[in-house]
Amino acid sequence: MNQQIRELIHVHKSTITDEWMKEVEKFREDDYLQSISDTVYQNTNREFVDMLFNTVGQEGEDVKETISNYTDRLIQLGWPLNYIIRGMQEFRKVAVESLIRNDDQTRDIEFYQEVEDWVDEVVNILVGHYSGSWENTVFLQKMALKELSAPLIPVFDNISVMPLIGTIDTERAKQIMENLLTGVIEHRSQVVLIDITGVPVVDTMVAHHIIQASEAVRLVGAKCILVGIRPEIAQTIVNLGIDLGKFPTKSSLKKGIESALEMTSHQIVEIEE
Amino acid sequence: MRIPILKLHDYLLISVQVDLDDQTALQFQEDVLNKIHQEGSRGVVIDLTSVDMIDSFIAKVLGDVVDMSNLMGARVVLTGIQPAVAITLIDMGIVLEEVPTALDLEQGLDRLQQELEG
Amino acid sequence: MQVQTHVDIHSEWGIVAARQAGRKLAREIGFGSVDQARVTTAISELARNIYLYANKGQIHIEEATSSGKRGIKIIATDEGPGIKDVRRVMEDGYTTSGGLGAGLPGVKRLMDEFKIDSEPDEGTTITTVKWLR
Numbered sequence: 001m002n003q004q005i006r007e008l009i010h011v012h013k014s015t016i017t018d019e020w021m022k023e024v025e026k027f028r029e030d031d032y033l034q035s036i037s038d039t040v041y042q043n044t045n046r047e048f049v050d051m052l053f054n055t056v057g058q059e060g061e062d063v064k065e066t067i068s069n070y071t072d073r074l075i076q077l078g079w080p081l082n083y084i085i086r087g088m089q090e091f092r093k094v095a096v097e098s099l100i101r102n103d104d105q106t107r108d109i110e111f112y113q114e115v116e117d118w119v120d121e122v123v124n125i126l127v128g129h130y131s132g133s134w135e136n137t138v139f140l141q142k143m144a145l146k147e148l149s150a151p152l153i154p155v156f157d158n159i160s161v162m163p164l165i166g167t168i169d170t171e172r173a174k175q176i177m178e179n180l181l182t183g184v185i186e187h188r189s190q191v192v193l194i195d196i197t198g199v200p201v202v203d204t205m206v207a208h209h210i211i212q213a214s215e216a217v218r219l220v221g222a223k224c225i226l227v228g229i230r231p232e233i234a235q236t237i238v239n240l241g242i243d244l245g246k247f248p249t250k251s252s253l254k255k256g257i258e259s260a261l262e263m264t265s266h267q268i269v270e271i272e273e
Numbered sequence: 274m275r276i277p278i279l280k281l282h283d284y285l286l287i288s289v290q291v292d293l294d295d296q297t298a299l300q301f302q303e304d305v306l307n308k309i310h311q312e313g314s315r316g317v318v319i320d321l322t323s324v325d326m327i328d329s330f331i332a333k334v335l336g337d338v339v340d341m342s343n344l345m346g347a348r349v350v351l352t353g354i355q356p357a358v359a360i361t362l363i364d365m366g367i368v369l370e371e372v373p374t375a376l377d378l379e380q381g382l383d384r385l386q387q388e389l390e391g
Numbered sequence: 392m393q394v395q396t397h398v399d400i401h402s403e404w405g406i407v408a409a410r411q412a413g414r415k416l417a418r419e420i421g422f423g424s425v426d427q428a429r430v431t432t433a434i435s436e437l438a439r440n441i442y443l444y445a446n447k448g449q450i451h452i453e454e455a456t457s458s459g460k461r462g463i464k465i466i467a468t469d470e471g472p473g474i475k476d477v478r479r480v481m482e483d484g485y486t487t488s489g490g491l492g493a494g495l496p497g498v499k500r501l502m503d504e505f506k507i508d509s510e511p512d513e514g515t516t517i518t519t520v521k522w523l524r
Contacts, residue, residue: 171524177363178425181356188376212363219359219369221352221376294407295439326410326428328435329493357428364429365497366483 005099005114009056012098016091017049019098023090030080044077045087052091055122064125071129081130085123092119150176152183152192159260160189161253165198173209180213184222191260192217195253197228207242214247223263225249227256276301278308284385285309285347286378288320293327298334305338309347316385317342320378322353332367339372348388350374352381394419395453398438400469401446406438409450416452417463421523429501430463430521436494437467437517445471445514455520462503462522470514477507 009016024045028034033041051070055063074084095115100108145166154160162180184192194210196202202210214224226249229237237244250256261267274297279286285308291297305317319335321327327335339349350373354362362369373388375381396416398409413434417427434450441448448469455464474480483496495517499505504520 177360178356181359185356185376188380190376190380215368216356216359216363219354219362219374220356221354221374221380292407292411295403325414326431326435328432328439329497330435330439332493355428357425360425361428361432361501364500365432365493366500367493367497 002114005111006056008099008111009053009095012095013053015098016094017046019094020049020087020091021045023094024083024087027083027086030083032078032080033083044074044079048074048084048087049091052122056118063121067122067125068129071126075130075133081127084126084130088119088123088126092116095119145172150179152179152187152189154187154189155257156261156264156266158188158190158264159193159257160184160187160191161193161195161257163195163198167201168199168206168209170205170209173206173213176209177213177216181216181220184217184220189222191223191225191263193225193227193253193256193260195228195256196226196233197230197253199228199233202233202236204240204242207237207240207244211244211247223248225256225260227251227253274300275304278304280308280312280314283313283315284382285312285314285317286320287317288323288378290323293324293331295330298331302334302338302341306341306345309342309345314347315389317347317349318352318375318378318381318385319349320352320381321358322355322377324358325355327354327358327362329365329367332362332365332369336369336372339369348373348385350381350384350388352377395451397452398450400438400441400448400450403442405450406435406442409438409452410435413450413452413463413465416454417521420454420461420463422463422521423524426521426524430465433498433501433519433521434465436498437465437519440494441467441469441471445469448514455522460522462520464518464520465502467517468514473511473513473515474507474509475511477509 021042028041048070051066055066058066092115096112099111099115150162150164152160152162160183162176162183164176168176180192180194183189194213196210199206210226214226217224224247226244226247229249229251248259250259274291274294276287276289276291276297285305287301287305289301293301308314309317319338335351339351342349351369352375354374373384375384394416396412398405398412400406400409410431414427414431417430422430434452438450441450448467448471451466451468453464453466455462479485480495481499483493486494495507498517498519502519502521504518506518507515508517509515
């Protein structure tokens, strides 16, 4: 950025800031931004704009560092990216309007381009930083999901239950299958009840995974009972033409356990007092 | 290489402990059938605990052993199929349908008893 | 360091040698027991196809890397009769050898990437990759 523009920007700093503050106030509609106090809101806006002016005098890596540091704070505070980007758009408008006031057209165009480049660079760094933090969040959530995926719980001698909760995708289905089979071996389960009460949707894909899991269970030498089939799940299964005829199903975990006890020649009896 | 086949009353017990190559697998098939014929066995337990891979060929041989033994009047139970092996078979689309299975030798013998009585 | 290994298939023992080499490499790369079994089984299928249809050929196994991912790559080559109808051999249950017809479609399902190049009377090359999860 050439010296002339830098100086000019600094001269107009307060007008640009005031104009900009007025403009951004117009789209402070996000819930989060509504919830914070006016003072905090205005202070943060002012800090943001100061940070922008700081980058005017900086080059390359320094610019990046200044913005990165500040962006981390914004992300932590929960300022939405769309607000920041609109803010940057407004900032460009305001800056251009206050800088271009004379009749020298070539100089105006040069100014315009300089401001444009400057704003674009800032936006790129901001977006890069925000999306990096989202990817990180998604990664952490994936890990968390993996950790909570499907334990096999032994309930009686040779009978175990695996409650499935949440959506089952291919990745998770593989994980579930591995847990299921190693659990069967570990607990020497003869019957495994797969409880799908907590599975919101059973489509052909999910059914396919469940069928595969139960076939694998059969290969290692145990039996599967599918339990927790709610009316709407039964309807979708039949409507989709999924054939679950080959392995036993029960409406509830209770019924499943009763038939599992039967299969392992056990019985629950009442004790007479 | 030959896989040893043990006789226990009416049953044959086989524990496969080697990495099965095709020739050994086919030899095994023949040996089991001969032994069933010789001993008049009613049941066979094939334990696969130490087998860490079953491909389509070996799966076919095992499935055939089961069918052939059934023809000769002996029930076969496969035991100890490892989780990794089971998952691989399922991935390949090999389900070994109609083949009785059990967790281990002990439960395999129980299973045979059930099959033969029921 | 790039790890790789090469096995010539000209007898049934080659099949066993190839899958043992594959399991060793898969373990070194860091695959879990289930994926080790998948890779070993895929190699067994490919090696058997070479032996059955082309009599001899090679199995080449190496570590694969791509945009931060690591995995294992298996290349099976032979100069046999080639596959006349590639689409057909990928159908479940299609067999010319009296097997289960699960071989090639099975390999495709066991692995993450799968490619067949085949020219009638020239030979066949099958390249397949499994990525670390």
